[in-house]
Amino acid sequence: MAPAIEARGIGVTFRGGGRAIQALDAIDLAVAPGEFVTVLGASGSGKSTLLRVVADLVAPTRGTIEVLGGSPAQARQRRAMGFAFQDAALLPWRTALQNVMLPLQVGSGAARAGTRTPQDLLALVGLAHRGDALPAELSGGERQRVSLARALVGSPDILLMDEPFGALDELVRDRLNEELLRVWRDTGCTIVFVTHSIQEAAFLGSRVIVMHTGPQGGCESVAVDLPRARTLAIRETGDFLRITSRLRHALEAGTVAA
């Protein structure tokens, strides 16, 4: 099966103010359709930049990237990708339901209709009863759920998530992690999820991409060989601890002190 995302030798150098910052280098990555991949790395290792290259928000300086068999720009124009970020970025004057509907109403060519209505998507994230609430009336976790529902409008093939639960307290984050796995199973979409958290990376991913820092660049892929039907209890198992310890070592080995 052709990969949903395939990057070969990707590098990004930002230039400005007479300086060049190498944000990413020598990244090879292939993500299979329907796979849930998490991206873990130290601050500044280029996690967000990698996601932004896939999203067609940053052009790579080196290397090639294909998304769904074409360029990232083509995938974006087809609205084949959904996005969710740490800041839920909801419009404060629109209700939860109206925020979810936004991609259908703005931009050049509204989002493709998708198989689920905005109301269905709110129900999918457990907010069927809060459609009329304004963002200010919602908790942080509920706002992120609305953001997730909005990202799923148009039934995207790929969901790109940049630390969406990073600002939430741990218990809410745990619950949303479980819910995200359910949403992933229900929708069958490919997910690339950036996080700082070793636990979150291991709990969610079928595979973790550990970003290296320093001049050598690159990344390492670590398989998470746990059953795919996961509840939070799996984090208490020896197998889970073995994987998180492996990830910690991979992070340390790939991190060059500044």
Ligand SMILES: Nc1ncnc2c1ncn2[C@@H]1O[C@H](COP(=O)(O)OP(=O)(O)OP(=O)(O)O)[C@@H](O)[C@H]1O
């Ligand atoms: N638009 C930009 N212009 C200049 N430098 C940038 C830009 N975006 C990112 N960088 C730099 O590129 C490097 C990688 O940044 P990036 O945000 O991708 O890292 P990250 O791993 O996501 O970090 P964090 O975990 O702290 O969010 C950093 O040194 C950052 O300062």
